[in-house]
Amino acid sequence: EGLMTGFVDLVFEYNRKYYILDWKSNHLGNNIDSYSRENMEEAMAGSNYYLQYHIYTIAAKRFLEHKLGKDAQGNNLFDYERDFGGVIYIFLRGVRFGDTSFGVYFDKPPLNKINGLDELFHNK
Numbered sequence: 001e002g003l004m005t006g007f008v009d010l011v012f013e014y015n016r017k018y019y020i021l022d023w024k025s026n027h028l029g030n031n032i033d034s035y036s037r038e039n040m041e042e043a044m045a046g047s048n049y050y051l052q053y054h055i056y057t058i059a060a061k062r063f064l065e066h067k068l069g070k071d072a073q074g075n076n077l078f079d080y081e082r083d084f085g086g087v088i089y090i091f092l093r094g095v096r097f098g099d100t101s102f103g104v105y106f107d108k109p110p111l112n113k114i115n116g117l118d119e120l121f122h123n124k
Contacts, residue, residue, distance in 0.1 A: 008056050017085030024091045034105040035094020053087045058118045080111050
C-alpha cells in the first residue's frame with residue numbers, strides 16, 4: 001500500500017565488513033523505553049522499513065559485487081556471508097551514547113532471502 005521512497009543514507013566498511021546505516025527521526029514516544037526493540041520493530045513494520053532495507057541490501061550486494069569484481073576463476077570477490085555485516089537503523093530520538101539497547105535496530109537478512117528477492121526483481 002502506498003509508495004515507498006527513500007535513499008540509502010550510508011554504506012560503510014568496518015572491520016572488513018560492509019554495513020548499511022539509515023537514520024530515522026520517527027517519534028516513538030517521550031521516554032527511552034519508547035525506543036525498545038519491540039517498539040522499533042512495530043515502527044519498522046508500520047513504515048515498511050523491512051521492505052526498504054531488504055531492497056537496500058540487494059542494491060548494496062549488487063553494487064559491491066560489481067565494484068569488487070571477480071577473481072581469476074570468475075567468482076565474486078564480494079561474499080555476502082563473509083563481507084556483509086548487516087543493516088543498522090538508528091532512531092535518533094532514542095539513541096543514548098554508549099547504550100545500543102535503545103534506538104538502534106540491527107539485522108542481517110539471510111542470504112537465501114536476499115538471493116530470492118534479487119531473482120524475483122530480475123525476472124520482472
